Amino acid sequence: MRVLVADGDPASLRALRSAMESAGHECATARDGDSAWEAFLAQSPQVVLVADDLPPTQDGPDGAPARDSSPGEGYGLALCRRIRAHASSGRAYVLVLASRPDEDELAGLRAGADDCLTKPVDAAAIHSRLMVAHRVTALHAELSRYRSALSDRVRTDPLTALSTRLRLSEDLSVLLDRGQRYGERFAVALCSVDGYEDYRVRTGEAAGDRAVQAVARTLTETVRRSDLVYRFGGAEFAVVLPQQAWAGALAAMERVRRSVQALGIEDSASPDSVLTLSVGISVFSPARPISAEDLVAEADQAHSRARSGGTNSVVLAEPDQKVAANEW
Template identity: 45%
Template sequence: MKVLIADDELISRMITKAAVEQSGHECIVAVDGDSAWELFQVHSPEAVVTDLMMPGMNGLDLCRAIRSAEDESYTYVILVTSHGSREDVLAGMDAGADDYVTKPLDPFNLHIRLLAAQRITSLHADLARYRSALTEQARTDPLTKLHNRLKLTEDLAGLHTSARPGDYCLAMVDVDNFKSYNDLYGHQAGDAALATIASTLAAEVRASDAVYRFGGEEFLLVLRDQTSSGAEVVLERVRSAVHALQIEHSGDPDGVLTISAGVAAYTEGHRAGTEQLLKEADLALYAAKASGRNRVAVSTQGSSPN
């Protein structure tokens, strides 16, 4: 465990450092509260042992700063007081300290508190990992392993949070004649086909782009820093890659599973909202379907020749 010590008294600092290292922990030493805060931001220690009274930022100020800076991680704070008065202890707990020891420091007492610190911070780290996993699970489609509509909504909102959002394109993709595929081959085969097509879509776009399962046999691609003509080239490549999978479909005129796609662009001169862009991509997809399927159509709104 990484432990930060903050104490302006040399002898007290040396005793605390020796006790921490004898307990088997890595030690970082600060000579006052201000330098402790700087070291905390650089090293992110699991535990802090801080004197109450220090020049500049005192122990209470340091506790408050640490608590206000925490997000997923947790730092165990042990306050060192000269007398262990009730007022000092209560003030420390109110400021965010977890425990306290008194001067002169007893290494055994500190060792016991560092054991508790290790257990508590380990539990907090486990909880943070579980929360992260649950957050990711809530935003992932279980069949295709692509992100789902919840993540899409968040990401589309994020594209518009900056003062000047960059150009991007949305592409609505639909598997052609998929209902008849399920009827002919069964839902298990249909699920396997969707998973294969999903991985193909993800493999054919850049790392900066994103692919989502929109629902059923529909997918949504977000292509960043892309014009409509550039997006059309990308989707033609994607369409060709899916066709090359040669997933047999006797109920389709091509004899294999294919996709159709509709593209809408968020570009200079066409700063439409996301709902409007989704509608435009959907209408373009409908046009691709109406034109015979297994093709890409681009919305005329915001399209550009370059």
């Protein structure tokens, strides 16, 4: 395991490092708060052994007390709390080496340590704690992998491998922030396969799934690499087009509409004899700083008009005459 030992006592530091290395662990050391925190960030140790009386980080030549530490407290407990508060650090196992029994051990646990030992510490006690640390860190790593896989699953549609509504909500939040901060425009398009439910009933579930997969591939292949495609469910999709205004978004989604029609998926009930796509578009711009909810609602209303107006068409949320020339 990767182990960080932080102790201001040179003899104790040497002994602890020797014990770690003799047991086959990769060991880094630090003699004060600053170097301990820097080593922690740089090396992401799985285990941290920190003396509670670690010399404080000096803020200046006058020996001011360490940042994040309480009056009369060494930097060891402050470092422990700092590690626990560092969200991106994973879950390091922290073992506090207490200067005094009982009282200091309790303070270490309150600071977020997983365990405490009273100095001087013998090698057998350290090794037994490291065995526990190995089991705990392995368990946390497995749980982290599980959470990551679960997070990916809820953000990825299993049929098409496209992102889901949850990812759309997250991405729109980022784009809105950039749009408000830097004045960047972007478009949102909602689209669906015309008459899909009836098609699925007539042709069967497998054929319906194949059609959805084919449309999803076409969407991904037709839009720009920087554009983002999502599946809403059924045969409904969303496309986010960064740095696109009305004209660019209209041209892009017309290409998508034609590409879906060109797939030639036979549909006897369609006026075009093949499956087609209806699309609604809305645009965020400095002149129209609307919320994500309103943006999607506008695109959805335009999408509804496209479906009710004859299908196989692209409709803008805002009539052309209401769009200023520099926004078009």
